[in-house]
Amino acid sequence: MDVVTVGETMTLFSPNEHGQLRHAHSFSMKFAGAESNVAIGLSRLGHKTRWISRLGEDEFGDAMEAFIRGEGVDVSFVTRDETAPTGVFFKEFRRPNDTRVYYYRKESAASRMTADYIKEEAVKGAAFLHLTGITPALSDSCQSVMDKAIRLAKANGVKIVFDPNVRLKIWKSEEEARRQLKHFIAESDIVLPGEAEAAFLFGKKEAEAYPEDFHVLGAKTVIMKIGKKGSIVSQKGGAVDHVSGFRVERVIDPVGAGDAFAAGVLSGLLDGLSMAEAAKRGNAMGALVTMVNGDVEGLPNRADLVSFMDGGLDDVKR
Template identity: 40%
Template sequence: MSNIPSFVTIGEAMAMFVADSPGDLSHVNSFSRSLAGAEINVAIGIARLGIPSTYITKVGNDSFGDFIKHSIQHENIQTKYVLGSDTNATGFMLKSNVTDGSDPKVEYYRRNSAASTLNTDDIDSELFHPQPHLHLTGVSVAVSETLRRAAKKTLKLAKAQGCRVSFDTNLRPALWPDQATMIKEINDFAFASDIVLPGIEEGEILAGSDQPEAIADFYLSHGSQAVIVKLGSQGAYYKTNKGEFGTVAGFPVDTVVDTVGAGDSFAVGVISALLDGQDIAQAARRGNLLGSLTVQVRGDSEGLPTRDVLNQLEKVDKHEAQSTAL
């Protein structure tokens, strides 16, 4: 069995059209196309760091589907499990252009998409030989019941093979029939995962508290091994079932350009650091770093670095930390 760390995720990739100019989407005449989807954002970030990555999805046999497949191949992500559909189209989305650092408006066109038909028959148990890191999010499990069952199968297979599993709660209330169902389903996935990555506002909904330690304790008491609570510009709070805990400061950002994708970049930082053999505090620090890079550029994954760029950034961060200590 290979000792090279690898990565697997499952979800829905979409074609994204970002407005070229600010203003209401109904008044925008031109858009720039790119790739979007919480899980594919993470897969892109992991692959750019040289870690073998596999992405499971289904796209329509249409121009958007071809665009997604070509984009994934360009990022050196394994496409063996990027399946095609003759009956359902690829989903897409529109995103507004904002200039004041606020959250852009996003409109989704994904109902009955090809990815929503992904099912348990599409999951190959050979994915988990050798043992990869599996990453799941609350987005993929919300898209459809069949995709949720497929995600549950990947989780079950991964745990049976001794794989480490991370779960980003990533709430999308509009995709759920009601809040009670959302909370139950999301928490079932989180309880079965080794590492849980909730945001502070998500923690208030899912764990009933807006206090980072209480959110962490909630998931640790239900079987998770580590929890990192995202605190936005304030950084992140971590706690493990071994008693390790602490707050890791965020990175200052002069100008926030686009907040979408910051949580996915945080997950890239955490997962890649753990695959590199770093501890939980170092993983949270790298998560903060990559999140800060993403909010400074327009686009969900455009700010994610290569390994060489990351090494340089972390070298500077380590030097600054040592200078501050002196």
């Protein structure tokens, strides 16, 4: 197994019209969750991935598990809950570059996950454990899930990759979010923040100054997204390197770009690329996803990714 990831995926209803959600009359049903997005992105690039979660014993859960399994992701450690539903959320395309999301996930099956659901055999043997800051925001029991997954990873020599993925709507408070996120950053080998997330955690400053804040907490490697400018890479004790991005002429849907970035970075590391080369692959994956409506619909296979990075798409410039 290359990458194991743990977290909630929800049924996504995406309106077929642009504008305020109140005016939408028809929707497309899809599935989206940061952790499963990463697992699917890696699977499409030929890597072996496993997604651990809990679903409701309902039609949404049945459809979701079948979809993710169909993408080549191992779902053998996904459990079902007869008393709680699979989470749901809605997207709203108000206008260009203004996409909003509305969650209906309180008391969902995934939010009721406990540490007992994380088995050593699910983590052992993987190269990386991928986690995000969404999972601990769901409930106190989900925080214990994260702690156990990290403990098992460390015991089995599995590197921990953490994406803060700040979603303030689901945290009890900003103070709680900062405290918990810093706790998990301290436990991680590689951290994949966005510049805005770094500002939330450490205050406003120049992008190149943020990696040291993560290193002080304990993170060995920081690969930070800085929007259209690309990303910056920093390993503890080394210099901060800038990795240029890909300019997209027309952004259709930015949601999911960060997950694609994570998949690209992990794919690069699994392939033995340098940190900078892996970040470049992450930049490309993130750019590709923004050109398609949906979290996973724009995730490429390996041939398409190579073509894109070689300049094979007309509406993207290096």
